[in-house]
Amino acid sequence: MAEKVNIIVFSGDLDKVLAAFNLALGAAAMEMKVTLFFTFWGLNVIRKDKKVSRTRGIMRKILSLVNRGGVRRLPLSRLNMGGLGRSMMKKLMEDSKIPSLEETIKMAQQMGVEFVACTTTMGMMGISREDLIPEVGRLAGVATYLGEATEGKINLFI
Amino acid sequence: MKADAILDTLGLYCPMPIVKTAKKIKDLKIGQVLEVISDDEGIKEDMPAWCRRTGNEFLRIEEGEGEYRVYVRKLK
Numbered sequence: 001m002a003e004k005v006n007i008i009v010f011s012g013d014l015d016k017v018l019a020a021f022n023l024a025l026g027a028a029a030m031e032m033k034v035t036l037f038f039t040f041w042g043l044n045v046i047r048k049d050k051k052v053s054r055t056r057g058i059m060r061k062i063l064s065l066v067n068r069g070g071v072r073r074l075p076l077s078r079l080n081m082g083g084l085g086r087s088m089m090k091k092l093m094e095d096s097k098i099p100s101l102e103e104t105i106k107m108a109q110q111m112g113v114e115f116v117a118c119t120t121t122m123g124m125m126g127i128s129r130e131d132l133i134p135e136v137g138r139l140a141g142v143a144t145y146l147g148e149a150t151e152g153k154i155n156l157f158i
Numbered sequence: 159m160k161a162d163a164i165l166d167t168l169g170l171y172c173p174m175p176i177v178k179t180a181k182k183i184k185d186l187k188i189g190q191v192l193e194v195i196s197d198d199e200g201i202k203e204d205m206p207a208w209c210r211r212t213g214n215e216f217l218r219i220e221e222g223e224g225e226y227r228v229y230v231r232k233l234k
Contacts, residue, residue, distance in 0.1 A: 026173035029180035031211065098174075
């Protein structure tokens with residue numbers, strides 16, 4: 001049976017998310033079974049560019065204005081400089097023939113990496129299933145992660 | 159060394175050389191040899207590790223000027 005790798009993607013920072021996806025791709029190439037659990041700011045990675053569902057409540061409306069989802073909006077954890085740092089990083093990646101995060105997400109899915117979204121943060125932030133990209137296969141909670149983590153050889157929190 | 163298939167990963171960084179290797183090896187028959195060309199130094203450690211993990215045979219690595227030719231025999 002294939003060894004299992006579970007990665008919690010808590011961060012919504014482009015650099016950290018790239019590290020998570022590189023590990024996921026590498027593990028899939030090593031014939032391991034990989035599951036990525038997206039929670040909290042990590043949900044921004046698997047959110048569509050535009051919010052589809054209606055947001056209820058003033059706090060959630062404010063949050064959805066200041067915390068917009070979508071891969072292209074993810075900031076760098078350091079030296080983001082209002083998005084300038086992110087643009088420079090993307091240019092550097094392109095020049096170095098490093099696939100963009102968008103391409104990496106597609107590759108991960110083609111290689112069988114599973115995407116799970118955390119329902120607790122979704123509920124709290126007012127994010128619905130239709131706000132998430134179609135690559136997300138399952139919505140689940142802590143019990144699912146823990147269940148799979150006990151079977152996992154490698155469990156990471158990023 | 160003679161290979162049955164060649165995979166050019168020049169200019170690509172980790173993890174792309176092993177990601178492409180994993181894909182390419184599917185086209186080969188058991189016993190055939192894949193040659194992977196890479197200029198990422200990490201390949202020296204990564205390809206043997208990939209082979210150990212996936213049960214394929216790491217045959218040898220040839221170092222040229224800033225590029226590596228790695229030979230892998232498909233075993234399963």
